[in-house]
Amino acid sequence: MADVSLAGTFFGLILGILIGTLFAALIIWIVGKLGMGIEVDGFGPAFIAAIFIAVLSNVIIWVWNQLGFGAPAGLVGSIIHLLVTAAILMTAGSYIKGLRVKGFSGAIIASIAIAVVAWLVNWAIGLVT
Secondary structure (H helix, E strand, O other), X not given: OOOOOHHHHHHHHHHHHHHHHHHXXXXXXXXXXXXXXXXXXXXXXXXXXXHHHHHHHHHHHHHHHHOOOOOOOHHHHHHHHHHHHHHHHHHHHHHOOOEEEOHHHHHHHHHHHHHHHHHXXXXXXXXXX
């Protein structure tokens, strides 16, 4: 049995969060460069937006679960997730310098584009591994 220290586990957690945030920022930056509902001035605002979106999304999910609602699944869950992500993008656009959201319809388009690009990245990584 492998000896797993607390420091090693903590380091792995931090490394995983950092890599996940970098991928999310890259995806936001790509969607911004494609002009699909958002504009991003550079990788820095995309990185800050990725952190903002991750934190706010997890808070909303936690509150949703505390209210006794389970995580919706299927088509309804996907639609709810896109709407929540669009609302978070709208909020992020008003707080993060260098991130501009082109209205709620732009936020919906960006949310869909972010989901598609994230899926493609995960698919491509799956081909390599």
